[in-house]
Amino acid sequence: MSYWERNRLSHGYLLRKSIRKWSISIFRAVLLFGLCFLIVQPLLNKLSVSFMEERDLYDSTIISIPRHFTTANYTKVAGLIKYQTALINTLWVSLLSSLLQIISCTMIGYGFARYKFPFRNVLFACVMLTIIVPPQTIMSSLYLHFQFFDFVDFFGIFKMITGKSITQVSLIGNGVAYFMLAATGMALRSGLYIFMLRQYFRGVPKELEEAAYVDGCGKIRTFIQIMLPDARPMLTSVFLFSLVWQWTDNFYSTLFFRKITLLTDNLGSIPEKLMDVRTNTPATTAYGQMMTATGMLITIAPLLILYLFAQKGFVESLSQTGIKM
Amino acid sequence: MAENNATPEITQVVNVPKAKRRGSTMAKRNAIAGILWTLPFTIGFIAFMLVPMFETLQMAFSNVTIDIPNHSYVKEWVGLKNFDYILNADPIYKRQLLESLGNMGLQIIAVLIFSYFVAFLLNQEFKGRAFVRAVFFLPVILSSGILLNLDTNNSLLNGISTLIKESNNAASRVTGVLEDILASGNSQMSDLMQTIFDLVNSVYDIAIASGIQIIIFLSGLQTIPASMYEASKMEGCTGWESFWKITFPMTSSLIIVNVVYSIIDFCTRSDNVVMSQVKATMLQKMDYGLTSSMAWLYFACIAVIVGLVTFIISKWVYYYE
Numbered sequence: 001m002s003y004w005e006r007n008r009l010s011h012g013y014l015l016r017k018s019i020r021k022w023s024i025s026i027f028r029a030v031l032l033f034g035l036c037f038l039i040v041q042p043l044l045n046k047l048s049v050s051f052m053e054e055r056d057l058y059d060s061t062i063i064s065i066p067r068h069f070t071t072a073n074y075t076k077v078a079g080l081i082k083y084q085t086a087l088i089n090t091l092w093v094s095l096l097s098s099l100l101q102i103i104s105c106t107m108i109g110y111g112f113a114r115y116k117f118p119f120r121n122v123l124f125a126c127v128m129l130t131i132i133v134p135p136q137t138i139m140s141s142l143y144l145h146f147q148f149f150d151f152v153d154f155f156g157i158f159k160m161i162t163g164k165s166i167t168q169v170s171l172i173g174n175g176v177a178y179f180m181l182a183a184t185g186m187a188l189r190s191g192l193y194i195f196m197l198r199q200y201f202r203g204v205p206k207e208l209e210e211a212a213y214v215d216g217c218g219k220i221r222t223f224i225q226i227m228l229p230d231a232r233p234m235l236t237s238v239f240l241f242s243l244v245w246q247w248t249d250n251f252y253s254t255l256f257f258r259k260i261t262l263l264t265d266n267l268g269s270i271p272e273k274l275m276d277v278r279t280n281t282p283a284t285t286a287y288g289q290m291m292t293a294t295g296m297l298i299t300i301a302p303l304l305i306l307y308l309f310a311q312k313g314f315v316e317s318l319s320q321t322g323i324k325m
Numbered sequence: 326m327a328e329n330n331a332t333p334e335i336t337q338v339v340n341v342p343k344a345k346r347r348g349s350t351m352a353k354r355n356a357i358a359g360i361l362w363t364l365p366f367t368i369g370f371i372a373f374m375l376v377p378m379f380e381t382l383q384m385a386f387s388n389v390t391i392d393i394p395n396h397s398y399v400k401e402w403v404g405l406k407n408f409d410y411i412l413n414a415d416p417i418y419k420r421q422l423l424e425s426l427g428n429m430g431l432q433i434i435a436v437l438i439f440s441y442f443v444a445f446l447l448n449q450e451f452k453g454r455a456f457v458r459a460v461f462f463l464p465v466i467l468s469s470g471i472l473l474n475l476d477t478n479n480s481l482l483n484g485i486s487t488l489i490k491e492s493n494n495a496a497s498r499v500t501g502v503l504e505d506i507l508a509s510g511n512s513q514m515s516d517l518m519q520t521i522f523d524l525v526n527s528v529y530d531i532a533i534a535s536g537i538q539i540i541i542f543l544s545g546l547q548t549i550p551a552s553m554y555e556a557s558k559m560e561g562c563t564g565w566e567s568f569w570k571i572t573f574p575m576t577s578s579l580i581i582v583n584v585v586y587s588i589i590d591f592c593t594r595s596d597n598v599v600m601s602q603v604k605a606t607m608l609q610k611m612d613y614g615l616t617s618s619m620a621w622l623y624f625a626c627i628a629v630i631v632g633l634v635t636f637i638i639s640k641w642v643y644y645y646e
Contacts, residue, residue: 028446035443036460038529042476043467045485057481063488104365111362115355123363126370132585132631133378134593136600137620140384140613141377144398155372184369194366219358248470250595254608264471289481296472303466311459314466 050074050294057286073294080273081266081295087302090247090263093175098242100182101190102235108185109197110223114209124198131191135251143255146170146177173259178252188249193238200234201227236313244303263299270295385618391611398613407618418619421598426626432531433587435524437580440535444542445572462540464533473533474595486529534590538583545576574643581638585631592627599623 007014045064049057053068078084112124135142149171171177181187185194204227212222228235250264257265266273271288307314360367385407387400411418447458468476476482524531549572557567592600603623607616 025451028449028451032446032457035532036457039460039464039532041486042482042529045482049481049485063485104369108363108366111359115359115362116352117356117359117363120359123367123370126374127366130370130374132589132628133374134589134600134620134624134627136593136603137617137624138374138377138381139604139620140389140607140616141380142373143607144613145373145377145380148398154368155376181369181373183365184373185366186369186373244466245469248466248472250471251604267471267475286481289479292475292479293482296475300467300472307459307463307466311462314462 046293046297049290050297052290054284054287054290057290073291074298077270077291077294078298080270080291081263081299082261083263083298086261086263086265089260091302093253093257093260093262094243094246097179097182097187097246098239100179101185101187101193101242102239104183104185105190105193105238106197106228106231106235109194110201110227112194112198113201127191127194130186131189131195135188139255143172146256147172149177172256175257175260178256181252188245188252189242193242196238197231197234200231204230233313236310240306240310240313244306247303248300267292267295267299381617382621384614384616385621387614389613400614403614407614408622411615411619411622418599418602421602422623422626425592425597425599425623426630429588429591429630431520431524432534432591433584435531436535436538436587437583439528439531440538440583441542441576443535444539444546447539447543448546458543461532462536465536468533471595474601477596534587537586537590541579541583541586542576545579546572549575575645577642578644581635581642584634584638588627588631588634592623 003014048064048066050073051069051071052062052066053070053072056062056066056068059067108127112120112127147170148168150168171180178187182190185191208226208230209222212226217225248264250262250268253262253264270292271285274288274291383400386404387402388406389398389400391398443461447454447461553571553575554567557571562570591597595601599619600623603616603619606612606619610616
């Protein structure tokens with residue numbers, strides 16, 4: 001039976017239905033294409049600008065395709081932000097802090113998900129508090145705390161009361177302070193990771209561990225041999241988030257990593273740096289911003305490559321945690 | 326054979342009273358394990374959150390001076406002087422605070438609607454869905470940290486994108502005329518229209534702020550059992566009805582999560598004016614008392630808003646099960 005015959009038999013219902021279906025999917029395709037273009041467009045703009053020469057910026061006939069194609073911007077900006085050292089530093093700082101973060105957050109999340117202990121809910125409310133309190137609120141005290149850090153009076157209670165400290169070292173600048181935050185689940189968005197991992201571990205059936213306990217497996221061994229292998233996708237996703245957000249962060253890095261050159265350190269000051277280099281003619285705003293765009297591009301390039309390969313790790317496992325309140 | 330079997334049983338019988346003597350039951354051991362597993366957080370929370378919070382609260386009411394020879398700092402209680410200064414003498418703080426809170430309200434409503442709509446679209450079957458999802462999630466990576474701030478301040482790139490927008494002449498002429506008609510005049514209606522047009526024009530800002538929210542809504546939509554829709558269809562439910570009777574209630578608990586996430590995301594972003602002002606005061610003026618009072622006032626506003634919103638929304642959230 002042909003389509004038109006079926007349509008006639010259904011008194012035109014089939015035709016109406018397929019027209020509706022097609023128009024909906026065309027509408028959806030146009031809408032999604034537009035939105036995707038909107039999101040990707042700044043990236044494409046940066047890419048096109050980064051290959052232009054300065055005179056192309058003032059030519060009103062050029063919008064996005066450079067007439068004088070050049071890669072000089074890249075080499076220049078790489079020198080300005082000390083790309084090589086900054087890249088290596090950012091890489092190890094991000095890797096180390098994400099590693100510390102994931103170890104601490106996994107432990108903490110597992111503890112909250114699996115064991116009942118007194119004040120568990122109070123402590124978990126504290127986790128929520130760390131998510132809600134903006135780090136800027138406690139920044140001044142934290143900064144001073146680490147500036148005059150005291151390993152004997154670790155919590156700083158003695159110092160808070162008396163204003164004196166016993167023994168002290170400055171931990172500002174070399175990042176030790178930040179790694180301490182990461183190891184105790186207090187670093188950038190750690191609360192969120194603890195929350196995600198707790199939700200994940202709560203969803204894993206208890207029978208798995210109970211079977212292990214019955215067979216005489218200890219708590220730590222059960223965690224490492226039974227729970228962790230299954231949690232690999234979730235751990236990967238948290239690790240990726242942590243890595244990426246650490247990479248682009250400049251709040252903690254300006255506070256705690258002053259002595260280490262990171263990629264985000266100099267991005268904001270590229271226009272001022274240009275003035276210094278070209279002393280005879282000060283750089284124009286447009287030129288400075290073209291360089292900033294180029295600098296941003298080489299900063300996020302490693303992340304883009306990572307996202308291309310690990311895209312599933314970001315999106316899929318996040319949607320599998322079943323975040324609920 | 327019988328003798329061989331008996332031996333392990335005896336050793337086990339011997340072991341049981343030993344464990345009992347130590348007084349450790351399963352529950353107790355679990356409690357100890359739980360405390361140990363979460364110990365890093367407890368230490369970190371007390372040392373790097375609780376103590377600093379109390380201290381900044383103290384600082385907010387005092388004048389802090391750095392005592393360099395003694396390697397420490399002195400807090401001198403001044404009462405409400407800092408708050409008096411930021412609210413009455415500081416030329417920009419109050420304006421920035423109010424503006425930021427107003428923008429937050431508008432943006433969060435927009436983000437919620439946008440992310441729900443996009444999640445609904447992305448939950449449908451079509452070709453290239455994985456790609457579109459990846460693109461919508463891209464801003465979570467590319468617009469995080471300092472990059473967002475640099476992007477919004479880059480007038481060159483902003484100029485290019487307006488140029489590209491305006492080059493779609495026909496479309497912008499039609500919407501432009503429509504905007505002129507609807508938003509001109511002085512009535513309340515046209516004010517509302519102007520707000521809506523402003524929101525639509527800033528759709529890019531909304532799109533890049535809603536990556537995580539889309540994923541959260543999407544995960545909620547995927548947990549709704551298909552049998553519900555089938556049953557409702559058998560009863561003669563239209564798509565519109567099944568959206569309001571099934572989809573919306575089933576995902577309503579995620580609205581709280583997303584509202585709270587959006588509020589927090591908004592106030593910790595690098596392009597947040599109040600927070601950058603706070604940080605600038607600290608690093609340039611080195612006035613820790615003033616910094617703390619500014620940050621605490623902002624946090625207090627945020628906490629009140631989060632509490633109120635959660636309370637109101639949780640009244641009508643529907644929990645399945």
